[in-house]
Amino acid sequence: MKQNLKMKQRKTTIKSWLFFSVGLAFTIILIIIFPDRKAKVETFSLQILIEMLYILPAVMLLIGFFAVWVPKELVIKLMGKTSGIKGIGLSLFLGALPTGPLYIAFPMAAALIQKGARVSNIVIFLSAWACIKIPQEMVELQFLGIKFMALRLGLTIVFVVLMGVFIEFFIDYGKRKKEKRENLSKS
């Protein structure tokens, strides 16, 4: 399984380099055809490259620290027990910690279901993991501004919590109905 994942990752990396090469070749051809655009493309590309290099190493470092200091097992342990408002807050917070890509979170969520964590908390945890990562928010702040970042963050938190509660209700409703039917057929 682990080897499989590694192979998949290597494939993705090769694909990314391929995409980049195609994009670069395409741009160079376009510039040869339209030489007057060269200066504009160079300016914008260089500007965005410098901006990213200012911030990305710091973000990578933070990702590294969290991966080392906040192990998966701890997250599972903390989430398995709590419920209510505290559970929601904790799911949001733990999901927002920069502990890696989304595909790591799925097996964790599956482990949480087995440990008896609530469906709502798991959905909130997953969604927070997907879109409210702390380092990502920093990058969003830099490139899109405080208003954009804060408003999107606030709205996302509200809606993600509502979605978690709704999905839990939906799934529990389905379960209760099934149990009822089984009870009826037994008697």
Add this chain to the structure above:
Amino acid sequence: MDLTTLFINIFALSCLFISYIKDKQKTTQAVRIAVKTFIKILPTILLIVVLVGLLLGFVPNSIISKYMGSHSGIVGIVGSAVLGAILYIPSIVAFPLAASFIEAGASITAVAIFITTLTMIGFVTLPLEIKELGKKIALLRNAISILLAILIGVLMGAIL
């Protein structure tokens, strides 16, 4: 270098400092993870650099604002949502791309929807999500997330 960048770099360096004092070995491991992550994401960073150059250098602003601008209507909304759901770009590098979309004439609504579906929904990772969590939770989460992303985008467009 602006204030945000400065703050984040100082924050990261302080973390490095504290972590180093507490545990040298763990810190080395963390830095190794950081370097590995950076190398892994490097081709995507360069791709975004090229794309931004293409976008701002060649695509006329009128086209961007036609399809993603504030008057693009339902086409802009659904288009941004689908684009974000299908693409598989790490969100760290998606923000610079989103910023240049805005610079080129895209609306706040379209860009907010794009970023939100990009991060919340993964067609690429959906099979894994179904395998680990079951069809019900995975499909519900992804379907509702698309609607939420559109709602978030529309609300942001109305407020900002």
